[in-house]
Amino acid sequence: DVKVTQSSRYLVKRTGEKVFLECVQDMDHENMFWYRQDPGLGLRLIYFSYDVKMKEKGDIPEGYSVSREKKERFSLILESASTNQTSMYLCASRSSGSLLTGELFFGEGSRLTVL
Amino acid sequence: AQSVTQLDSHVSVSEGTPVLLRCNYSSSYSPSLFWYVQHPNKGLQLLLKYTSAATLVKGINGFEAEFKKSETSFHLTKPSAHMSDAAEYFCVVIYSSASKIIFGSGTRLSIRP
Numbered sequence: 001d002v003k004v005t006q007s008s009r010y011l012v013k014r015t016g017e018k019v020f021l022e023c024v025q026d027m028d029h030e031n032m033f034w035y036r037q038d039p040g041l042g043l044r045l046i047y048f049s050y051d052v053k054m055k056e057k058g059d060i061p062e063g064y065s066v067s068r069e070k071k072e073r074f075s076l077i078l079e080s081a082s083t084n085q086t087s088m089y090l091c092a093s094r095s096s097g098s099l100l101t102g103e104l105f106f107g108e109g110s111r112l113t114v115l
Numbered sequence: 116a117q118s119v120t121q122l123d124s125h126v127s128v129s130e131g132t133p134v135l136l137r138c139n140y141s142s143s144y145s146p147s148l149f150w151y152v153q154h155p156n157k158g159l160q161l162l163l164k165y166t167s168a169a170t171l172v173k174g175i176n177g178f179e180a181e182f183k184k185s186e187t188s189f190h191l192t193k194p195s196a197h198m199s200d201a202a203e204y205f206c207v208v209i210y211s212s213a214s215k216i217i218f219g220s221g222t223r224l225s226i227r228p
Contacts, residue, residue, distance in 0.1 A: 100145075100147050101166040101209075103161050104207075106151075106158035107158050109158050
């Protein structure tokens with residue numbers, strides 16, 4: 001069974017802390033994505049990566065950075081967490097072999113609360 | 116601009132009655148269309164997808180959707196709702212011109228006993 005695994009389902013952090021959200025996929029997908037999901041705002045793209053060490057900003061990259069050192073792993077980093085980053089974070093992956101037709105595979109999500 | 120619109124933010128139906136969740140997209144040559152379901156505190160799971168083959172697409176859990184190019188619609192239906200169908204549903208479009216993935220704002224489906 002194909003899988004996207006997010007390392008932490010629930011996290012509670014304090015303002016100013018550095019936060020790492022890890023995502024691992026076992027499908028050998030080139031493309032990986034980080035979204036945040038907030039009530040009334042839907043899913044918003046933070047960053048995506050189309051290959052190892054390659055990344056592009058999404059719609060809301062401010063306050064976030066990413067790392068993709070290995071093909072299967074895509075990390076989202078909050079350098080200094082703030083309360084407005086309290087949200088559900090969703091990781092997804094997708095094959096680049098079919099850019100038009102290939103679906104996204106999602107992890108279970110990481111719910112982050114920043115106090 | 117390329118967009119996708121889910122016409123209802125919330126739909127409530129009785130158990131055993133039909134479900135209709137509406138999705139319209141902006142006109143474009145050969146978009147790919149997807150429906151995802153999200154149960155509370157879970158990730159998104161693919162229900163079905165249309166990629167220019169048959170216009171009536173069958174998915175998991177008894178759901179299906181029909182691609183209607185003339186109406187630029189891709190509505191999701193199920194003949195008989197089950198309590199376990201209560202969730203948030205997202206219509207997603209990929210346009211060939213940009214290969215950008217666009218999410219609808221979601222429709223919350225509630226099922227009354």
